[in-house]
Amino acid sequence: MKLHNCSAELRKAKLRATPARIVAMQIFEKSDIPVDSTILFKNLKKQVDVDRVTVFRMLNNFLDRGLIKKIEFGEGKSRYELNGPEHHHLICESCGNVEDISYCNVENFGDEVNRQKKFLIRRHTLEFYGLCNNCQK
Amino acid sequence: MKLHNCSAELRKAKLRATPARIVAMQIFEKSDIPVDSTILFKNLKKQVDVDRVTVFRMLNNFLDRGLIKKIEFGEGKSRYELNGPEHHHLICESCGNVEDISYCNVENFGDEVNRQKKFLIRRHTLEFYGLCNNCQK
DNA sequence: GTGTATGCAAACCGTTTGCATAAGG
């Protein structure tokens, strides 16, 4: 059980370790693709009695404290994932699966942009949409 | 006046050239940053009497016919721009201004991803967030 | 005990849908 880790992590982020939050963190740790509020809510419900509103408040709390980050895949809703090392996503337009890619050569490109446009880049988003290996068959 | 061009363009896309659509196309042509439904609605209202619903329907029609494309900047709403040559955006987190960049070296990176992950890339999104030249001062 | 987190109800915003009317070709 990672329960203790999650509690500690929450307290370290100056958040009270409530049951809902602990389970939410566990769900984030277990899920391999970014979750949206509805998925998180449904999975939470299996273990704790929690309100939808609380889920949104948790998400915002976690975001504020930098525990998670928000992503959008153009679905008209937000997704969230643990705020780990920078990476990008391969989103299958057929089955919806999401794979992570860690390598990114955009930094060099960013430097170029910086020089040319005098734009100070703080972060960037890069998502690839297409067909995963399975769905190509 | 570009009115005639817009009408022609609409008809070429097999869409009836109604006043609202013609003005909408003109607004797209004039605006240098991607517009959202509300901005488009307000600007349309200055020239034609149009309903909010009609704006959304127009946007979807234009999307279907490939006249425009949809973009998201993580604002919880969609933005739209004319479907011209591929480019990416520099979004200023301070003033909200958006600059276009045309050069993109992501293709090479995409090939790499393709080989490594056997993922067939159909399109990608790449947006830079930071501070524009003005807002750095 | 004190301040933070939660539940509930209600509202908000962007967007979609159904249906009858209007208008482009």
Place this chain on the structure above:
DNA sequence: CCTTATGCAAACGGTTTGCATACAC
């Protein structure tokens, strides 16, 4: 004339807010 676009009203899904209560520390 026939089909497509529009307006209006209503609904939808995701998200936020106000307020009183419950709970973590």
